[in-house]
Amino acid sequence: MSFEQMKEALVSAARRAGLEQYEIYFEQDENVSVETLKQEVSSFSAGVSGGVSFRCVVDGRMGYASGELLTPEAMDELVSRAVSNARCIDSADEAVIFAGSPRYETVDLPAPALADPALLRKTALELQAAAYAESDKVGDGTQSYMMSVVSEIHLYNSNGLSLSNRVGTTAGYQAAVVREGDEAQEAFEAAVGGDFAALRHLPGAAVQKALDKIGAGQIESGRYNVVFDGEEFRSFLSTFSDVFSAKQAQLGLSLLAGKEGETVAAPCVTVTDDPLRAGYAMQTPFDGEGVATRRKNVIEGGVLKTLLYDLTTAKKAGRESTGNGQRGGYASPVTIAPYSFSLAAGDCTREELFALAGDGVYITECKGFHAGANPVTGDFSIESAGFRIRNGKRAEPIKSFTVAGNFFELLKSIDRLGNEVRWSPLGGFTVFGSPDVLVRGMSIAGK
Helix, strand or coil: CCHHHHHHHHHHHHHHCCCCCEEEEEEEEEEEEEEEECCEEEEEEEEEEEEEEEEEEECCEEEEEEECCCCHHHHHHHHHHHHHHHCCCCCCCCCCCCCCCCCCCCCCCCCCCCCCHHHHHHHHHHHHHHHHHHCCCECCCCEEEEEEEEEEEEEEECCCCEEEEEEEEEEEEEEEEEEECCEEEEEEEEEECCCCHHHCCHHHHHHHHHHHCCCCECCCCEEEEEEECHHHHHHHHHHCHHHHEHHHHHCCCCCCCCCCCCECCCCCCCEEECCCCCCCCCCCCECCCCCECCCEEEEECCEECCCECCHHHHHHHCCCCCCCEEECCCCCCEEECCCEEEECCCCECHHHHHHHHCCEEEEEEEECHHHHECCCCCEEEEEEEEEEEECCEEEEEEEEEEEEEEHHHHHHHEEEEECCCEECCCCCCCEEEECCEEEEEEEEECC
16 A cells, blocks of 8 residues: 555544544665674574554543554554543643644755665675774674665645655674684674765774773773763763653653753853754655754853753743654654764864873773663763873773763853764764763872
8 A cells, every 4th residue: 555545544444533633654674784704604583664644632631542553444443442541641732743844854865765775795795804804813703784765754734844864874883803812802893885985994993993902901990081982972962862852851751841041051062953964864845743943053152042842842832842852663642852963063173182182091892881870850960981191192902881960060061172073874864973072170089
């Protein structure tokens, strides 16, 4: 059943049910992935998944139902379930079916197509062979991974709003394990590359990262000037991204509640959300409610300009939606989430940040955010690894130390920023980016 046939069946069922306000959301994903281990293909998968959801307003309450079976009979059942679910809802939130934005941006990307599985397999094996060729210290556990995905979305509602988008991306991932004596170290590198040329550096970069960690020692506890690698600082943005959600603020679960227009970060800090960022393969001109998306500075020059809103939270706050009512899939409810969410770059090279730090720590690895960070209070205590900075230069590797602080205070303590934003290449419609970041006097627990 095509989307048009599905839409006609659902519209007919809605009319028979006497519904005046309703919405149809359809998503289909095609994907193929290849993983290697010991210079052989260890796994291969390919498939098509997706389904449709139906939302409707009954007596002022929003009912919702979804399914994967796309037959006329299933469409009737979908509408019936949504109506029944609406009658079970106990919420004071105003149900909104969006009428449409005045203007929608055009996505200027090549027509996406799923990568050839044979080419993905060939590239994954080539990356794996290249990793082993980098050093005789490369051993078992080294893996290459290639994936390609194409997503198609359609949204139609009773207000006549009809929107569609088709996007896709191809990406590669290289994990490297190196051994020297009794010591083993691992590292990884990932990148997006539809033509695969952008992936050729992955084996060398991953292997070198792992080799650089060999012989890591420990550091004394104390306060240090810290340079965060941008790839690690973006993990802070990801972990604490919910504090920028208007819903979390309205529930009393964000310390940014009521602070729009106030200074919440250092003057050098600008945080941007851009669903149509150039180079972003998953650009989207509308959100999961049909609201036009747009680039916006969430923090600008240290000042909180806006939280992220969907239709419901915007209505409560007397504001307009920022177009951040996303769906994690056809069966997912609308939730507030960013798109290309990043800390804007500054003007320093990494070497200049080291020089400004003088004596300190360069953090290249953070793990355990799920257990060591509290998104409500902002407190964090994260196991880390990296390098000492001595006399303004990167020095010996260090491991097994903990960096602790508070996210809201961290934003205010940023001293200087690197000149290149490092984006997370793997992800769906939400990705995070950050330059290298210099913060002075952070608490580090070592030996």
